[in-house]
Amino acid sequence: MNQYTISGKQRIIFLAMIAIGVVSMAFTWMGDDELHTRFWTNFLHNSVFFTGIALMATFFIAVCITAWSGWHAVFKRIWEAFSMFLIPGFLLMMIIALCTYFDIHHLYHWTDTSLYDDPTSDNYDAILASKAGFLNKNWYLFGTLIIVGLWVFFAVKLRGLSVSEDADPGEDFKNHRTQRIYAAAFLPIAGFTSAAIIWQWIMSIDSHWYSTMFAWYTGASWFVSMIAMTIMVLIYLKGKGYYEQVTGEHIHDLGKFLFAFSIFWTYLWFSQFMLIWYANIGEETIYFRLRRDHYPVLFYGNLVMNFVLPFLILMRNDTKRKYGSVLFVAALVVFGHWWDFFQMIKPGALHTAHEVIGGHGDHGAEAAHHVMEFTSGFTLPGFLEIGTAIGFMGLFLFVIYGALGRAALVAKNDPYLEESLHHHV
């Protein structure tokens, strides 16, 4: 079975998931504050999360090609399918960027130009003024357009070459050689642009705050989620009888990636936290103080799900090979990193919303302080957040299984295919 076809039942399940998402988003919109903060943060949260998974899949394809690695060749179509989600991801992020441009939502404090237009004004915000060269609506819109557009171009190109290789049994591996050029070109592009886009999509929600570790930390979050999703999709397809050639050896290597990059994520998380904690500068510590004091479940739950449990469970050799344990950790880690993005986005967005609704000055601070109590959808993901996530997950799965069905599951004529089929760790 080298050709996957999406069954009618699966299509119904995915469409039902999308329907749950749409209904959840509609309910979120109706029960929202006047800025629809909860709706827009959920939209941003899930769009960024799944687009990032698609980016990291593209990035990892490029890494593997450039490193001449062979172990993944048997299931590389899964990453190529993930990379195809960049196209809907591009559309989703363009919706957010356009709504930022036309002031339809107020996720970002810096979109209020009255704060830095006039240096003599009482509201003049010197910090936002100094960042205005990067944090402005024009760059947000065109940056998203150019950068995600570039990602889509490379994803489509790399997948296209891989698919056309199936029909070309030539000994000179023409397609693969061309892929090497595109992959090598994409690596620096992905490295720099992902950092820039993370700053503007996520970090700028806390407009006054910044951290030089943030892009890496978020990128690691995306990467771990991508590996975990790969494990889940592979084991699912194996259960359906596809991918007989994928063995415990491949799952073992993916498990090692899951283990290693969970630790890498923790290393970055801690590096960011520790330096800010140690330097003890008010403008910087406020980010963690807000989360630790007012969102403790988010703050500590993040570390338990994304570090403690994967670390302890996957430490042994055999738990990385047994489908049950590795599947459990993969599901946990996908949820954990979705949770991680939740705690990056929600506290800052809520703060901004209350400043805007409450007006500026003391009143705003008071309003912002007031909401530091338990608020479903902000201090913890509520049912509507889960529903929205299910909807986006349904869309993601619909897109990737659709993409899987449009090419052979095991790529033919890949120069590394034999190595991958005999992979042994």
Place this chain on the structure above:
Amino acid sequence: MAAHKEVVFGLYDDEVDLMNAVKKAKADHLEIMDVYSPFPVHGLDPILGLSESRLHIAGFVYGMLGTLTAFLGMTWIFTKDWPIVFGGKPYWSVPAFIPITFELTVLFASIGMVVSFYTVCGLGPGVTNPYLDNRITDDKFCIAFDQNDVSHGQAESFFQSTGASAVKTKTI
């Protein structure tokens, strides 16, 4: 040291021949003393029936020992023995302890595992290393039988039937 052994061994040119020979020896119930190769041969361990190493369990215990030593040590030093305020932080500042706790965990685990490994293998300063053939460390793959377990004639016919390029004996 253990008593001297009369060893009969065969050299193979290729790891595929070696694997097939090991499988045949297992099927014929010949007790293999040891197998030597210039590099780790994938898939050899399960054919030889070697059990999984328990070294990593020892490593975990050493690591936890390091974690506890560092964490409890620093807790005692900075709260009881010699409390000093650093940068306005509390005496018991967990984030500041993490890097050192991590380092000592790694240090204890690595040194503990090295010492355990050397002890179990009987390695150490002044140990002589009996080797069967120089080319085992270069390009030859070797199966060795103890002549107490497998007679010379039996071994010879086994090596001939499995395509060994040379059969030798040595006392180690």
